[in-house]
Amino acid sequence: MTRQKVAILYGGRSVEHGVSINSARNIFEYLDKNQFEPIPIGLDLNGKWYLTSVVDREISKGDPLQIDADPKQPGFRTKNQLIQPDVVFPVLHGTDGEDGSVQGLLTAFGLPFVGSGVLGSALAMNKIIAKQMLAAAGLPVTPFIAFGGSERHTIKFIDIVSKFGTPFMVKAASLGSSVGVSKVKSESEMNAALEEAFRYDTEVLIEQYIPGREIECAILGNNPVEASMPGEIIISPRYEFYSFDAKYVDPDAVKIQVPASLEAPVAEKIRDASIKAFQALRCQDFARVDLFYSEKGIFINEINTIPGFTNSSMYPMMWKERGIGFSDLITRLIRIAQQRTTEQGMLNRDFQSSLKY
Ligand SMILES: Nc1ncnc2c1ncn2[C@@H]1O[C@H](COP(=O)(O)OP(=O)(O)O)[C@@H](O)[C@H]1O
Ligand SMILES: [Mg+2]
16 A cells, blocks of 8 residues: 655744644654655745755755645655655644645645645634634633734723723734733733734734633544543643743643543533534634633633644643544544545536636
8 A cells, every 4th residue: 555645844934833843743753654654844934845854953954845836736846856745734833834824825736734724724823803703603702802003002001901900911813822922910011011912913912811720622523523521731820821931841830631620511511612613713624722711601712723732732632531542643634634625626616607708
């Protein structure tokens, strides 16, 4: 049996470059080599693409790649070889990778890929749009106000406090890994937080702080869409919130509990809301839905369309708890993506009309 070629895209221009490399290393390692041949393709911090022999932090030491845009046999070309993957697995987090841009590129060239398409990726990436869509679907989200760069001078501490009290959260609209996210208790902290958030993004949101537990739920599949049991991230009181360092740098910052200790009806509500959120944002194949559970109930915080696959990542842990190991999970993801691509290919693209051109 010939092995299917799986191009693993990693790195990228986003602030989550390093996280992506750690995730992609695991995908590379655990990909079932009996069925699949991994082709690691690194995107360096300048956005240049390279073929590398393994997933490597020194991406630009690889062979520079160009996209070969033959729609019959799309692929990637180095100086002396043409690589035509059967499927692409973008393991990119954040800007230019998880936001629909790479997905658009792959779609335009007819390369099948794992995960949400242009629409789902873009909707989920922007925290403002995502919350508006989730709220419109009747799902509970954290109360927030959105600001564009030109409205920055209109943001008054006392207005925010009268609406949300303190503390409150300030976030850049389209980042991840807690970059550009701050918890604010005073006017000077707010100014610093806005400075930081607007440094990364043209849109910022200010959100009510939810004093609750941080719950995550893993989603897999399209038809049916399946939800894992929820997991919980218990953050050390040394941290104000689940910050970048707590996520990736300090190994003692959090305790992960899978499944989360929740009463059965609450766990069911979380799973149901997570599936509905995935569908409301037109996500595909997989995603991780992050929620808060407080005295006031559940609130959906955000959806990550390419969740982390690092050693400390919840997404693979939540499926492991359901009996799906890392290798099996990757195989399933690829098969789900291939089936979806086949089904999408059956949609009619021709339209007979009398238009003259
Ligand atoms: N409304 C909120 N109430 C309480 N904590 C929050 C709220 N929003 C964010 N946080 C904290 O900040 C972290 C990062 O925020 P999040 O919106 O998930 O951004 P990112 O996409 O960078 O992960 C969350 O995991 C949580 O610890
Ligand atoms: Mg988050």
